[in-house]
């Protein structure tokens with residue numbers, strides 16, 4: 362891989378051990394994947410924040426680093442709401458370790474905003490063709506597919522290295538030829554809201570890590586595309602998808618329909634909503650409802666507030682979002698919290714150990730449906746946002 366003189370000096374350790382280690386990781390990845398050079402990035406989003414997923418080894422690795430990031434960088438969700446962790450049932454020891462991780466990242470100049478939806482934050486707007494180093498799989502999918510920016514699915518260490526160097530290796534989804542669709546997915550029915558998460562949940566398994574192009578009957582909103590992409594990345598490993606006539610590169614490039622095609626039927630979407638026998642036979646009772654995987658947009662918070670206005674709910678319910686979006690939507694947040702639901706910031710139902718305290722979770726996300734059973738050891742069932750709120754049990758209505 363070609364390195365500039367400056368990059369070579371960094372690799373030789375002239376600017377210290379942290380930058381040497383960081384560029385070594387980028388060069389190693391570039392050599393493995395055949396990159397020709399390093400290219401500048403606009404921003405970084407760094408995974409590996411929850412103490413639940415990185416543990417003491419991760420904390421130690423980050424704490425040993427020195428210096429400051431060269432591009433705007435933020436974090437993936439942590440294991441707790443950084444302010445209201447006690448209310449979530451998080452233990453003191455976990456909270457202390459979690460805060461140490463946040464402090465270690467902060468000392469590297471990383472903004473301690475913990476979210477998988479960086480594209481809603483001030484200073485993180487990305488545009489068509491921008492090169493990024495983002496980690497969280499749904500954020501990667503949204504950046505590539507909905508925005509038309511370019512990022513590989515970075516691991517925590519490689520995104521952090523890219524942030525410190527301000528560059529990433531030029532391979533994979535940074536290149537035009539890797540962004541062309543190779544499989545078509547035809548959907549033969551109209552879809553709305555959580556149907557897109559169900560579609561992603563089904564289609565991801567068949568697509569694996571390939572680039573699909575969807576042929577849909579309607580035109581999904583950006584929130585629906587977010588839901589689709591998150592599920593595709595979780596049940597499969599899709600980092601980029603196109604929707605014919607909708608997503609920016611499909612509109613500009615007018616791709617030819619690939620030869621391989623899979624068709625998804627209405628019944629397959631409906632099946633995702635069918636709860637398992639354990640739920641229907643009453644052996645499992647939903648004891649927590651979670652919405653906001655990926656983190657809620659302002660529009661989703663507004664919709665949830667409309668459904669909950671003037672009502673009280675019986676069951677534990679979390680609405681997950683970023684702190685910045687929650688602050689921007691304070692009125693909607695107040696309405697949601699008045700109902701008894703919690704607007705949980707900085708974390709989510711998958712990366713917080715607090716989720717493990719429950720037995721059965723109802724989710725409105727195809728991604729959460731795929732991950733909650735394995736990552737939290739909690740049974741999960743699927744429903745639309747409206748069905749989730751109904752399941753929370755409305756006790757009174759004004």
Ligand SMILES: C[C@@](O)(CCOP(=O)(O)O)CC(=O)O
Pocket residue numbers: 407408409410411414415437438477496497498499711712732
């Ligand atoms: C499940 C996921 O959304 C959260 C876990 O991330 P982390 O490694 O704890 O930052 C990761 C992903 O899908 O990229």
Ligand code: SF4
Pocket residue numbers: 437438477497499591653654655656681708709710711712728729732
């Ligand atoms: S599991 Fe869902 S809410 Fe949690 S970080 Fe991933 S996309 Fe975001």
